Structures are given as structure tokens and as C-alpha cells.
Amino acid sequence: xxxxxxxxxxxxxxxxxxxxxxxxxxxxxxxxxxxxxxxxxxxxxxxxxxxxxxxxxxxx
Numbered sequence: 279x280x281x282x283x284x285x286x287x288x289x290x291x292x293x294x295x296x297x298x299x300x301x302x303x304x305x306x307x308x309x310x311x312x313x314x315x316x317x318x319x320x321x322x323x324x325x326x327x328x329x330x331x332x333x334x335x336x337x338x
Contacts, residue, residue, distance in 0.1 A: 285330050288323050295320040 299316045302308050 281330060281334055285327065285334070288327050288330070292320060292323045292327065295323065 295316055299313060299320065302313050302316065
């Protein structure tokens with residue numbers, strides 16, 4: 279159950295980062311460094327989500 283809550287939290291964070299990336303890219307003078315950092319964090323979350331999904335499928 280804790281894994282499900284953690285997975286939901288990570289998925290929410292992933293969505294928030296996606297919105298932040300889109301908003302930053304829409305700005306006239308987008309900060310490419312900020313976008314890169316956001317994308318790296320989004321990728322890290324995606325990998326963690328994939329690991330949790332794989333682990334939960336192994337357990338089930």
C-alpha cells in the first residue's frame with residue numbers, strides 16, 4: 279500500500295514537472311538551464327516510477 283501511495287506521489291510530481299517545463303518553454307526568454315534541470319528531474323522520476331512498477335509486478 280505504501281508503494282502505491284509513493285507511486286501516486288511520484289506520478290503527480292512528474293506531471294507538475296511537465297507543466298513547469300511547458301510553461302518555461304512558452305516564455306519569450308526561456309531559461310534553457312532551468313529547462314534542462316527540470317527535464318533531468320523529470321527523467322529521474324520516470325525511471326523511479328518504472329522501477330516501482332516493475333517491482334510491484336514482480337510481487338503480484
